[in-house]
Amino acid sequence: MSATQDNFARDNNFDALRFLGALLVFVSHATFVPTGTLWADPLYRLSNGQMTIGWIGVGMFFVISGYLITMSWERRRGILAFFQARALRIYPALIVVVLGIFLVGRLLSTDPSYxxxxxxxxxxxNIVLPFVDNHLPGVFQNQPSSGVSDNFWTLRYEIGCYVLIASLGFFKVWRRDTVLVLFLLVSALxxxxxxxxxxxxxxxxxxxxAGAVAYLYRDRIPWRGSLALLAFAGLTLFTFVGGMKLAFSLFGTYLTLYLAFAPWLNLRSFGKRGDFSYGLYLMGLFVQQVVQGALPRLGMVGNFVVSFPIVLTLAVLLWYAVEKPALAFKRFGRPKPSASPVVQASD
Known part of the structure; x- marks a missing residue:
């Protein structure tokens, strides 16, 4: 594989990997919702409480986001256009889902004064700052877990990353050496x-x-199957000896981006019908909680089997009714096409 990705144009697997990340979170929640404990997650037990299956999915999200958002920043080079694009990606769907959970919560609540x-x-x-509040009165109170949107907790960190990149860009210090030093400093601490x-x-x-560093140094990083195998072996090792979260910064980043551009994976057309990963992520846990309340004896596998088709259907509807129309407004902040080819993906 080439040492850079700039020649791949639209030839990448980002859409498929984002969906995989959301699916891993959904699988992890299928173990948590019926039990109320993270120890029901197989990876959490295997790693002695280091990371869940869902955490791997979230890690993939952030690596991909760091890579693509850095690309987006370098293409726009304007704070207003940058934040417009980010807001259109995050908030329309979030607002609809928060309002939906709030209204459906009334139907489920045992509190007559809801x-x-x-x-x-x-x-x-939560419409303004996700994960401000994770409970609704009388909703899921008698279930193993009473949260209605535990999955929202990562969104505030995603938004924080957008503020970080815009702030460093505003002060003209968003350079690859600066980002590398910042990554090493945060990792060391x-x-x-x-x-x-x-x-x-x-x-x-x-x-x-880590994803941002990978993009900024994309001309110097070799993407080879042999190195991906070594990265997988390294991550597996740290699963058992400790330090798995830190190891994922390096090995997980390499694996994620290697798969994003691996020609043999051949998932380039995965997202041609739409990007349903965000909807799956936003609505997954709430639907799983509803299914748990209605069918408490299903168990972990049963919760997944019943919940997934429902959530996927809702995610498709959310994409076509809310996300896709909102993203159409991003064209007003896009720069003129560059003469040199770049990786094109939903950013």
């Missing part, structure tokens, strides 16, 4: 275990920065 309960209305703050570093702000943005 609409007069301030905690119900507080949930709508996380590895040393300094107080306050083992939280989402030192974890998920690290994967984003």
């Amino acid at each position: 609409f007069s309960n301030s905690s119900a209305w507080a949930y709508l703050a 996380f590895a040393l275990g300094w107080p306050g570093t083992h939280n989402g702000w030192f974890d998920l943005p690290r994967y984003f920065l």
Whole structure:
């Protein structure tokens, strides 16, 4: 494979990998919702509490996002256009899903004063900042897990990464050497275990920065199957000896992006009908919770089998009714086409 991806144009597997990431989160939640414990997740047990299957999916999301958002920033080079594109990708679907959960929550709630309960209305703050509130009064209260949108927690870190790249770009310090140093610094602090570093702000943005570094140094990184196998072996090793989250920054990033451009994978046309990954991610857990309440004896496999077709249908509807029309407005912030080919993907 070539040392760069700039010649691949639309020839990549990003859409398929995003969907895979959302699916991994969904699988992980299928173990959590019926049990209320992360230890039901096979990878969480295997790694002695380091990462769940869903965390792998989230890590893939952030690596891909770091790669593509860096590309998007370099193509636009304007803060307003950049944030317009990001807002159109994140918020239209989020607003619809939050309002939908709020309204459906009333039908499920055992609280007769649902609409007069301030905690119900507080949930709508998720429209502005995701994961401000994760519960609705009288909803899922008697289930193993009572959260209605546990999956929203990653979105605030995604938005934070957008602010980071725009801030560094505004001050003219978004260069590949600066981003590399920032990635190494955040990784070192996380590895040393300094107080306050083992939280989402030192974890998920690290994967984003890893993806950004990979894009900025794409002319120097060889993408080979042999190195991908070594990366897989390294990640497997750290699964058992510890340090898996830190290892994913390197090995997981390489594996994700290698698969994104692997010609043998041949998933280039996966997203031709639409990108349903975000809808699957946003609505997955809530639907799984509804299924758990209606059919509590299904168990983990049963919850997945029943919930997945429902969520996929809703994700398709969300894409065509909300996401795709909203993304059409991104063209107003796009630059004129460049003479040199670049990787084209949903950014």
